[in-house]
Amino acid sequence: MDCVWQITQQFPCACQFNEHFLITILDHLHSCLFGTFLCNNEAQRKKEQVREKTVSLWSFINSQQIEYINPLYSPELHNHVLFPVASMRRLELWTGYYLRWNPRFRPQESEHERNKELFKLCQLLRDKCRELQQEADARAEASIPVQV
Numbered sequence: 066m067d068c069v070w071q072i073t074q075q076f077p078c079a080c081q082f083n084e085h086f087l088i089t090i091l092d093h094l095h096s097c098l099f100g101t102f103l104c105n106n107e108a109q110r111k112k113e114q115v116r117e118k119t120v121s122l123w124s125f126i127n128s129q130q131i132e133y134i135n136p137l138y139s140p141e142l143h144n145h146v147l148f149p150v151a152s153m154r155r156l157e158l159w160t161g162y163y164l165r166w167n168p169r170f171r172p173q174e175s176e177h178e179r180n181k182e183l184f185k186l187c188q189l190l191r192d193k194c195r196e197l198q199q200e201a202d203a204r205a206e207a208s209i210p211v212q213v
Contacts, residue, residue: 066091070159072149077135079143084161085177086126086133091162093122132177136184 066087073080073087093099100119104110126133149155164170 067159067162070162071156072147073135074157075149075155076143076147078137078139079147080135081138081140082133083135083177083180085180088162088165089126089133090122099125131181131184134184136180136187 069080070084070087073084094102098120099122100110100115101122103115103119104113110116158164160170161176
């Protein structure tokens with residue numbers, strides 16, 4: 066999971082999910098609140114009726130998707146294979162996970178809350194761009210002379 070986080074740091078616009086998504090998965094890996102990670106294989110899960118007896122972590126995540134969306138995600142920007150740099154110079158300590166309980170390393174403003182606000186702002190900007198593009202297209206159509 067740390068490798069995935071490292072990739073999100075090198076390519077902040079390439080992943081649709083945010084850091085909170087990764088931390089939620091790690092927190093519930095051993096929490097026993099969800100059946101998603103129980104048993105070693107699908108045959109065992111069927112035998113133990115995990116699907117019928119437990120709730121899936123993915124259902125929980127899907128019920129509040131906006132919490133886990135990366136506001137910087139841009140599918141147009143990275144529509145190719147990513148080649149992360151594996152040099153020790155580029156690796157960072159994942160303080161949001163490994164040091165989250167240390168009060169000295171807590172940010173003043175929650176990154177999670179900041180991401181939610183940024184996501185809302187990005188959505189407003191996308192809507193405005195779409196609106197302006199439609200307006201420009203309409204003006205372009207109106208200025209084309211009709212040939213008879």
